[in-house]
Amino acid sequence: MGPRRVIVRLQVRRYFCDRKNCSRKTFVEQVPGLSERHRRSSTGLTGWLRSIELGGRPAARLCRRLRLAAGRTRLLRLLTAPTVPDRAPRVLGVDEFAFRKGCTYGTVLVDVEAGRVVDVLPDRTSETFAAWLTEHPGAEIICRDRATAYTKAVREAAPHALEVADR
Known part of the structure; x- marks a missing residue:
């Protein structure tokens, strides 16, 4: 359709449940490959939006x-x-970020060679990061900032790893 906007008007059957103890009172017919329950757009558009990965x-x-x-x-x-x-x-790679500036901070863990996010931790404490390192061994080089929490966690959980700290 090119630059034109397309709106699909779809008519489906609506079913009603007569039983008193039924938690769902109405049912709507679904069209496979086009619609899903509680969606306000097609499955194709949802797939396109998921592929953006932003x-x-x-x-x-x-x-x-x-x-x-x-x-x-x-x-x-x-x-x-x-x-x-x-x-x-x-x-x-390890660094903190703000979920909400000044209030809530988390830790992002990055595979530096591949350039992708490995995991996101809910806070920036040494205990959380040390627990992650013990559960996921194998880090040979850890790039971090000069936060003391990360230094303590690396010493506890991965003492053999080489630490690279920025200024």
Whole structure:
């Protein structure tokens, strides 16, 4: 259809349940490959939006350029967590980030060689990072900032690893 916007108007049958103890009062017929329960868009559009693999404002800007109807919060909801490998990557990058600036901080773990996120930890404490390192052995080089929590965790959980700290 090119740059034109397409709206599909789909009529489906709605079924009603007569039993008193039924938790769902109505049922709607689904069209395989086109619709899913509680979706307000097609499965094809949802697949396109998931393939963007961005969230927030950058993804919303890209969607506007591609003429896809999606807001930043919808794109954030479509993001899936990366699969956490059993072993840590050979070169592991560690840094903190703000879930909410000034209030809540987390830790992001990155495979430096592959350039992808390995895991996101819910806080920036040494106990959480040390527990992750013991569960996922194999990091030979750990790149970190000069936070004392990360230094303590590396000494406890991976004393053999080479530490590389920025200024």
